[in-house]
Amino acid sequence: xxxxxxxxxxxxxxxxxxxxxxxxxxxxxxxxxxxxxxxxxxxxxxxxxxxxxxxxxxxxxxxxxxxxxxxxxxxxxxxxxxxxxxxxxxxxxxxxxxxxxxxxxxxxxxxxxxxxxxxxxxxxxxxxxxxxxxxxxxxxxxxxxxxxxxxxxxxxxxxxxxxxxxxxxxxxxxxxxxxxxxxxxxxxxxxxxxxxxxxxxxxxxxxxxxxxxxxxxxxxxxxxxxxxxxxxxxxxxxxxxxxxxxxxxxxxxxxxxxxxxxxxxxxxxxxxxxxxxxxxxxxxxxxxxxxxxxxxxxxxxxxxxxxxxxxxxxxxx
Amino acid sequence: xxxxxxxxxxxxxxxxxxxxxxxxxxxxxxxxxxxxxxxxxxxxxxxxxxxxxxxxxxxxxxxxxxxxxxxxxxxxxxxxxxxxxxxxxxxxxxxxxxxxxxxxxxxxxxxxxxxxxxxxxxxxxxxxxxxxxxxxxxxxxxxxxxxxxxxxxxxxxxxxxxxxxxxxxxxxxxxxxxxxxxxxxxxxxxxxxxxxxxxxxxxxxxxxxxxxxxxxxxxxxxxxxxxxxxxxxxxxxxxxxxxxxxxxxxxxxxxxxxxxxxxxxxxxxxxxx
Numbered sequence: 001x002x003x004x005x006x007x008x009x010x011x012x013x014x015x016x017x018x019x020x021x022x023x024x025x026x027x028x029x030x031x032x033x034x035x036x037x038x039x040x041x042x043x044x045x046x047x048x049x050x051x052x053x054x055x056x057x058x059x060x061x062x063x064x065x066x067x068x069x070x071x072x073x074x075x076x077x078x079x080x081x082x083x084x085x086x087x088x089x090x091x092x093x094x095x096x097x098x099x100x101x102x103x104x105x106x107x108x109x110x111x112x113x114x115x116x117x118x119x120x121x122x123x124x125x126x127x128x129x130x131x132x133x134x135x136x137x138x139x140x141x142x143x144x145x146x147x148x149x150x151x152x153x154x155x156x157x158x159x160x161x162x163x164x165x166x167x168x169x170x171x172x173x174x175x176x177x178x179x180x181x182x183x184x185x186x187x188x189x190x191x192x193x194x195x196x197x198x199x200x201x202x203x204x205x206x207x208x209x210x211x212x213x214x215x216x217x218x219x220x221x222x223x224x225x226x227x228x229x230x231x232x233x234x235x236x237x238x239x240x241x242x243x244x245x246x247x248x249x250x251x252x253x254x255x256x257x258x259x260x261x262x263x264x265x266x267x268x269x270x271x272x273x274x275x276x277x278x279x280x281x282x283x284x285x286x287x288x289x290x291x292x293x294x295x296x297x298x299x300x301x302x303x304x305x306x307x308x309x310x311x312x313x314x315x316x317x
Numbered sequence: 318x319x320x321x322x323x324x325x326x327x328x329x330x331x332x333x334x335x336x337x338x339x340x341x342x343x344x345x346x347x348x349x350x351x352x353x354x355x356x357x358x359x360x361x362x363x364x365x366x367x368x369x370x371x372x373x374x375x376x377x378x379x380x381x382x383x384x385x386x387x388x389x390x391x392x393x394x395x396x397x398x399x400x401x402x403x404x405x406x407x408x409x410x411x412x413x414x415x416x417x418x419x420x421x422x423x424x425x426x427x428x429x430x431x432x433x434x435x436x437x438x439x440x441x442x443x444x445x446x447x448x449x450x451x452x453x454x455x456x457x458x459x460x461x462x463x464x465x466x467x468x469x470x471x472x473x474x475x476x477x478x479x480x481x482x483x484x485x486x487x488x489x490x491x492x493x494x495x496x497x498x499x500x501x502x503x504x505x506x507x508x509x510x511x512x513x514x515x516x517x518x519x520x521x522x523x524x525x526x527x528x529x530x531x532x533x534x535x536x537x538x539x540x541x542x543x544x545x546x547x548x549x550x551x552x553x554x555x556x557x558x559x560x561x562x563x564x565x566x567x568x569x570x571x572x573x574x575x576x577x578x579x580x581x582x583x584x585x586x587x588x589x590x
Contacts, residue, residue: 056588059409059586059587059588062409062412062413063412063413064409064412064413064586064587064588065586065587065588066586083416083417083418084416084417086413087413087414087415087416090413092410092413093410094409094410094413095406096406098405098406098407098409098410099405099407099410100328100331100332100405100407101405102331102332102333102334103328103331107327107331110327111324111327111328111331112324112410112414114320114323114324114327115320115321115323115324115411115414115415116320116414117319117320117323156410
């Protein structure tokens with residue numbers, strides 16, 4: 001499933017906007033001129049390898065880290081001049097859920113609710129239900145499994161019914177069942193009108209639940225777009241021409257409009273071109289007396305694209 | 318800030334450590350009076366021991382124990398209140414809930430103050446209860462008049478003024494270093510090391526005797542010694558002017574510590590915890 005394709009009326013409202021966001025730590029650039037936008041009702045996948053600057057970006061959005069340059073606007077207002085914007089508009093899990101080990105899950109949520117104020121117990125109960133923790137709500141947090149901790153973290157992000165939910169590596173360390181549970185919750189949040197910023201290095205996770213993806217490397221944005229667009233960008237057409245000279249086939253195809261690249265591997269041709277020009281390619285081959293046994297559009301995965309884009313160049317010593 | 322304070326107090330109420338420290342205070346004071354009562358019943362000349370059990374003498378006896386314990390326990394709590402936020406990684410979600418960093422820090426300072434005052438008050442109440450109980454058991458109970466009550470109030474004020482700076486020191490150190498252990502070590506360590514260090518320096522030159530008066534330990538112990546009425550600790554007769562100088566010195570230190578926490582907490586990036 002590539003993207004969830006939600007398009008609700010609430011999706012037009014920009015809840016988070018960063019502009020030229022930059023952070024340097026002692027000369028090292030952690031985040032470099034980053035612009036991103038999250039709208040309510042969408043999941044923005046924020047992808048990057050470990051150390052790419054995702055958590056630093058989240059820290060700046062939450063006001064925990066001061067940007068060296070650039071601005072963070074939440075619900076249209078500048079965070080630098082209005083610190084309460086975070087508590088009023090954002091719920092976040094930062095790297096790992098963190099709660100007080102000596103208190104129960106419910107009391108932890110109560111403590112968070114008190115810190116914000118005016119959140120009734122009924123809201124806490126309904127959130128515990130949402131994340132399937134009602135039965136364990138009275139048990140101490142320190143007895144929870146990692147999956148339960150993550151679910152409690154998600155419940156805590158929703159306490160204030162925030163316009164923006166930030167999940168930083170929400171499935172970190174979870175077993176496959178736990179990961180699936182969290183992934184099931186994320187699209188539901190967007191369906192309910194929350195904007196979701198999902199920072200992750202887990203590609204299939206982002207691919208499954210995100211509407212748009214933003215890929216960073218060394219703190220710099222390297223590409224962004226809808227999941228479908230990105231996947232299409234990485235697509236190609238595989239052509240098998242058994243019994244014919246593949247180089248001759250390559251010559252026949254290369255001049256065709258929209259064909260970006262034709263390579264030969266193991267006797268097959270790999271054509272980077274829009275997937276709907278298969279019939280045009282076939283005609284060009286037939287005109288040269290080449291009969292293809294198969295012409296198959298292939299979709300790359302987000303993982304292919306990610307690895308291609310974030311592939312580190314060798315740095316000379 | 319009131320929301321954050323409510324949350325802090327709620328968490329404190331749910332924290333076993335807070336109750337255990339309070340229990341230690343009561344049990345230690347109780348054990349002191351039980352030991353005194355037993356001693357009074359077995360020694361051949363119990364007059365001075367019996368005198369120690371009486372209510373009018375609590376600040377020279379049970380409250381000295383409560384003061385020493387309060388010094389340690391309030392340091393442990395104050396340091397843990399901020400240091401454990403980093404150890405448990407709860408500081409970042411907590412900050413994301415706070416309307417401002419200063420509001421969160423203020424809520425924590427007030428919590429430290431309330432708990433510490435409460436702890437010393439508990440020590441005082443336990444001392445009164447055990448003193449009254451044990452002196453009654455041995456038939457030496459003396460009632461309390463208004464004059465004595467007002468003396469107690471002043472003496473209790475001295476205890477708070479002399480001891481709270483150490484809790485503030487522990488809190489500040491835990492916040493600056495993001496470490497509970499450092500807060501406790503510096504808070505307790507300075508309390509014991511400062512007189513030793515100045516004692517050694519005093520062997521070199523008398524000039525350090527004057528410097529010592531502007532530290533934490535000397536003015537603090539001066540105030541405690543006033544409660545003992547015995548020239549406790551070699552501080553001799555302390556004049557009113559000296560007492561006020563001690564109070565002013567400690568107030569300046571506390572102001573510096575509080576100011577430092579706001580400066581560091583507001584200035585620093587929170588990249589962990």
